[in-house]
Amino acid sequence: MSLGDFVRNAQILGLLDKTDKPDTSAYLPSGQPTTITRPVKRAGKVVALFSVATWGQNGGVPAVKENYSGYDASGNQLPVASITSQPNILKYVTAGNGNEEIILSAPGTNLLTTALDGRIGLWVYIENQPGYEPGGTLNGSIAIALKTSGAGFALQVGFNSNQLIEGWNFLSFVMEDPAAYVPGSGVSEDHPFGVSPTVFNGAEANIKALPIAGIKIALAGWTGATLYFDSLITDWKTEPQMVLGTDVTEDKLTSITLPLFAQYGWVGYTAAPKRVWEAPASKTVTDWSSGNALLKAAYDAGWDCTNHTTNHLANGTLTNPAEIAYEINAVNAYYRNQGMTRGGEFYCSPQSSTSRLAEKVIKNLGIKLQRHARKMNVAVTAFGVPNIHHVGASDIGNHTSSCVINVTGGVTSTVNGLQQFSKIKRVIDVIVRYGDTWFPFWHTISVVDTGSGEDLTGSTLAITRSAFEKSMAYIRALELEGKLRVCDGITGFYYGMDRK
Structure with missing residues (x-):
């Protein structure tokens, strides 16, 4: 109880x-x-963790990309430390407002859970979010692309400034009816404002039933910001x-x-x-x-x-x-x-x-x-x-x-x-x-x-x-x-x- x-x-x-x-x-x-x-009924399972070794560069050249523990050598906690208590997370500073991508290396080894049942969430910390100064205009977006076969990425889920906040973010996507992602089906599904799925291949976008085989994350509009990638999870349940x-x-x-x-x-x-x-x-x-x-x-x-x-x-x-x-x-x-x-x-x-x-x-x-x-x-x-x-x-x-x-x-x-x-x-x-x-x-x-x-x-x-x-x-x-x-x-x- x-x-x-x-x-x-x-x-x-x-x-x-x-x-x-x-x-x-x-x-x-x-x-x-x-x-x-209190509403948490199931904490979830890890899909993938983040480090320089597990995430390669797929586009763009970051200003900083390094492993980060959140502590100094004396054991003092720094302003940002892993929210899920991972010993290492990925610190990433984009080079500018252009598009940059990181891609999961060796998915056969680094994908820890492949059956998503339509549900995926990303833990990421945003430091110095562009436009969050007094009177500013917000900028920056994050997109998670998933593939269910070796043929390419079939589904991308974008999160814009309506979803992204300075500090820790848990960015979630839940697919309930895969038919909504099949072109011409006429089936509909709603998502929270600021969560935008893009379907590249409807037959393979079914992360409800098909195991995933790869992940990449696209970044845009992050000049001056630092992003800390913690983990990707699935199988959580909350009231x-x-x-x-x-x-x-x-x-x-x-x-x-x-x-x-x-x-x-x-x-x-x-x-x-x-x-x-x-x-x-x-x-x-x-x-x-x-x-x-x-x-x-x-x-x-x-x-x-x-x-x-x-x-x-x-x-x-x-x-x-x-x-x-x-x-x-x-x-x-x-x-x-x-x-x-x-x-x-x-x-x-x-x-x-x-x-x-x-x-x-x-x-x-x-x-x-x-x-x-x-x-x-x-x-x-x-x-x-x-x-x-x-x-x-x-x-x-x-x-x-x-x-x-x-x-x-x-x-x-x-x-x-x-x-x-x-x-x-x-x-x-x-x-x-x-x-x-x-x-x-x-x-x-x-x-x-x-x-x-x-x-x-x-x-x-x-x-x-x-x-x-x-x-x-x-x-x-x-x-x-x-x-x-x-x-x-x-x-x-x-x-x-x-x-x-």
Whole structure:
């Protein structure tokens, strides 16, 4: 029995108060509590490891390509060390923005697992991601090419900046129906936004049934960055999770959302900045005495009150560390003064805006998790969340935001927009298939609605009541079928426990 399950059972028996947290004295090397790994059912198998000896150069000339241990001769750990505790990983510095490729040498020896059952994941650390400076434009892509025979590479899976984050990444691809990769089949399969399969030979792209015989990794757009390749794995299994929250406090919170969540036995989280409530002319708040009845109603219902800053600025554009610190510390003090402490260790970035500077400053202020946008399918592994300070999320009320990548008969296309139940359902289904965690959030709920769940509101901040309720009902149905877990806010996700 896991610690999270023990706590839940104890709560049912009345041995613990619903707000008690489990003993999180056991921590992962990343500093995350070990209980965050509750959804991991199977850690997986190694497909291949990385070293200069096992990976040859297939294109381009890197500036640096060397074995790397992550420790100095005195045993001191360097800023980057293997997340899976490999004695050696591959440190790679590209020569520029051009295309470079590494290829697995002697696959007959160095492929440790060849039967993928449609599933492959890459552990890679990105240092100095291009464009992650304040106000920058992100760049860089990674693609994994696989072959199932000696005839050539049949399938390539690309990961762009919608998937790639600075720090550790677990880049995953899950093929469920091989027919979707056969040209002209008409069969479709969706993937998380930013995961793009390219089919070179449909007959041999079937990594669901056929063993792989070779791997190469293509890199582009990485000027100034350093990549650390750790391992490729397969055969992991993780329980899908939903972490539900709202980024605004409006009257629909108490009239629609709280009653619905109470009916389902759920709690979520709020992310509400002070300035949006009062819209002051100055960014400097002088009156901290006012309260927010809607926010307090959610908190009293068991919801988390997370940090959404003082002024709702695009923190990713700020260059003054002290200004970023003010945005975090000032509003957290305001929450504490109202007795709302649960969830204060978690941060949700306004406008999903962040940067290397903002992420660092906020982390150093004691924040334990930062919710942004990129990498919307959050991986929870036996080693924890790859970068707990860059957890992805999706605004389900935005009709222009990222939805999924679709492959139909071997042809890949992009699907944009949420706001409609049919599109939100597609993301939920992808999350369930991948075994990942999703942080869908919303702003306002519109009652101007035909009831179909498919109406557009004309706003990037509003979802119709029917689309919202149908989406929540679908999540609830999957929960009752045992196909996913709805976490009790970010607290339930991070600490791997329930307050029910």
